[in-house]
Amino acid sequence: xxxxxxxxxxxxxxxxxxxxxxxxxxxxWMQWMGELNAKGKFSGAQPLINTGKVITGTKKVVSxxxxxxxxxxxxxxxxxKAGNYDEAVQLSDDCPVLxxxxxxxxxxxxxxxxx
Amino acid sequence: MFFxxxxxxxxxxxxxxxxxxxQWQTWIKGIAQKGNYSSTxxxxxxxxxxxxxxxxxxxxxxxxxxxxxGYLIVNTNSLDEAVEIAKTCPNLKGGNGVVEVRAVxxxxxxxxxxxxxxxx
Numbered sequence: 001x002x003x004x005x006x007x008x009x010x011x012x013x014x015x016x017x018x019x020x021x022x023x024x025x026x027x028x029w030m031q032w033m034g035e036l037n038a039k040g041k042f043s044g045a046q047p048l049i050n051t052g053k054v055i056t057g058t059k060k061v062v063s064x065x066x067x068x069x070x071x072x073x074x075x076x077x078x079x080x081k082a083g084n085y086d087e088a089v090q091l092s093d094d095c096p097v098l099x100x101x102x103x104x105x106x107x108x109x110x111x112x113x114x115x
Numbered sequence: 116m117f118f119x120x121x122x123x124x125x126x127x128x129x130x131x132x133x134x135x136x137x138q139w140q141t142w143i144k145g146i147a148q149k150g151n152y153s154s155t156x157x158x159x160x161x162x163x164x165x166x167x168x169x170x171x172x173x174x175x176x177x178x179x180x181x182x183x184x185g186y187l188i189v190n191t192n193s194l195d196e197a198v199e200i201a202k203t204c205p206n207l208k209g210g211n212g213v214v215e216v217r218a219v220x221x222x223x224x225x226x227x228x229x230x231x232x233x234x235x
Contacts, residue, residue, distance in 0.1 A: 030232050033231070051194070053216045054214070055202055055207060056207075056213050057211060057213075058207060089165065101167060107164070108183070110157070111156070
């Protein structure tokens with residue numbers, strides 16, 4: 001079993017949601033992740049706060065960020081266990097972020113570091 | 116922290132690769148010794164990107180010219196403290212490397228808990 005990092009982007013429309021809509025949306029995430037966990041495919045997940053800092057190059061220029069369009073900003077991640085990319089993609093395709101027009105899920109195979 | 120770099124990677128010899136790897140090992144071990152280390156992973160440069168309506172494209176998601184090559188989670192008391200650690204990252208030695216530092220939302224991450232995903 002390999003591990004895959006899923007990066008969620010988009011879903012800016014979430015900001016305009018009412019408290020009730022937000023509740024329903026959160027429940028969809030919980031249900032989706034709960035199902036992954038029940039299948040033994042869930043390894044961990046965290047949402048990220050929208051603020052941040054970006055450090056660039058040898059001069060180590062620090063800028064406030066990420067300051068990119070919502071659709072380009074990583075809003076959270078999840079680590080998935082799957083046998084191959086096909087399975088990882090299939091497990092990702094009902095992710096709630098894909099309910100938004102600008103939502104994307106980036107699926108990346110993890111190469112574990114020998115520490 | 117997300118480590119970003121431009122693709123394609125410059126061609127490097129096995130010796131250079133070894134040297135770079137050593138820099139990363141030293142850097143991360145230093146973070147661990149100070150008690151700030153939580154976890155890290157390097158990502159393969161392969162990937163798939165899913166969009167609504169079953170659109171699936173090959174390859175990692177490219178943000179302008181950059182792609183995410185790996186990440187590291189550190190425990191610090193502030194974003195500024197994490198930035199100070201990030202400034203010493205080997206990814207910034209190449210010239211066009213970028214480190215994005217983001218605060219992780221403090222949630223209950225145990226899927227078996229009744230408070231799963233709720234803010235602590």
